Amino acid sequence: MSQAAERLRLLSGHLDRHAAVLRAAPTSTQTVTHSYPHRFRYSLDNSLLTPEQRQFYEENGFLLIKNLVTEDDVNKFRKAFERICLKEVSVPGLVVMRDVAIAKSEFVPDQKAVSKIQDFQEDPELFRYCTLPQILKYVECFTGPNIMAMHTMLINKPPDAGKKTSRHPMHQDLHYFPFRPVDRIVCSWTAMEKVTRQNGCLVVLPGTHHGTLLVHDYPEWEGGVNKMYHGVRDYDPNHPRVHLEMEKGDTVFFHPLLIHGSGMNQTEGFRKAISCHYASGDCYYIDVKGTTQENIANEVKEIAERRFDAGDISFQDSWAFRGRLVQGERVSM
Template sequence: MRDITIAKSEFVPDQKAITKIQDFQDDPELFRYCSLPQILKYVECFTGPNIMAMHTMLINKPPDAGKKTSRHPMHQDLHYFPFRPADRIVCAWTALERVNRQNGCLVVLPGTHMGTLKEHDYPEWEGGVNKMYHGVRDYDPQQPRVHLEMEKGDTVFFHPLLIHGSGMNKTQGFRKAISCHYASSDCNYIDVKGTTQENIENEVKEIASKRLPEAVGITFQDTWAFRGRLVKGEKRIL
């Protein structure tokens, strides 16, 4: 994924526009992160013994190019997932260097994981917003928030309903992190038609059919089934 502002600039060398590498499940070196016993030990407390790595990301938040597009709007990850139950899904997010408010650490709204899935859409940001960066629609900026300042190698585990995002990178360096969303292989796919997730379903299907024109009739659920990898235990439903 490319940062919208940087990708438009003809002066920036191409690799510097890379904000994220998603779906590294077929890269043995990067995928080693998802199988680390030190991570799975905690993941298992949420998922139980049958663990699927569903979504992988190497995040390379670039120095902000002046339009605040390095921010990640406040969102709930469950918005992107057509599988349940939410309590059997967890994200592990590991800092690859010191992250703080200057380089755009994670920001969370404590306790929101006990709420419900909210409506999401593109925020109306003056400088634009990156592709697929949906945010909670009725987000109240006055709600108490916690900035997760972390050292290199620190890992945070969080629930898919937790409202979170990340700030602008005000430094000249690329803020790097690696993350994986895990789910129990006993989770099941749901139909999101008629729900708040229908907008992301349509967007994902549109992108999938552009990238894979031969995959006629590909569903939102297929795009997840195709990426999920078993990391421990038995493959069951997902």
């Protein structure tokens, strides 16, 4: 195994047989780093990442940090989620989602029915995840010192109901975001328990962040697809895949163009993870009209207008409204 491939194996924790193919660092005309012009495009220098870690993110588009969130904090987030599911608290702006396969089944007032909550920025305990200093230190390596928490999510992937609807199709998160520049956006995703291939861990296609935003739409899955779960229409099925098996508290940071998804949950338990998408406070909104993002923009707009019973909420507004400053200055977001 080459040195680079060995590094990939060590840092990703688990590696597909075919994933040992690594790409060379891209040569780019964009210079964003101070110390190594042209060498690093996707990361900034704040003296936290080792050169190896930076190089790994540059090449692969993700970086896994083991044991970053304490057991105690994860347990507190689990409790906060439980309280929401039991309706002991109500959180303004929160979106609760049930798996499409069980959405029409009888209502059960506990977490078993909930597959995902989004937009928990008004829940102080859950939002504390987005402000954890050890997370923000890493985030800063990608966004720079001005940091906005743009999108929050707790995923409670249910045991598959037999229709494979618990899968998340392969996608690029940028599809959902009308802001740029792309390299100043990053996701942090923390396992709230051991995640394995068996319970539907993240699956990533290393290096795909070097590409462009691809066309997304609903995959043709016989058993049904969850609302807004768009997938990349065409991706190379032979591209090496890495299954990110993680322990409770392990955290992966990944680029918004990295193609990723998650498999079926073939266990009896609910697989939990908490995540936040961050962007630099210096990012700016773009108009997605006429681009591949127009389909999701229309869906989001429709849902937002229905929820708030308002006539004209733009895709950009829906994001400006969700975003919260967590460090530095909110310059243009």
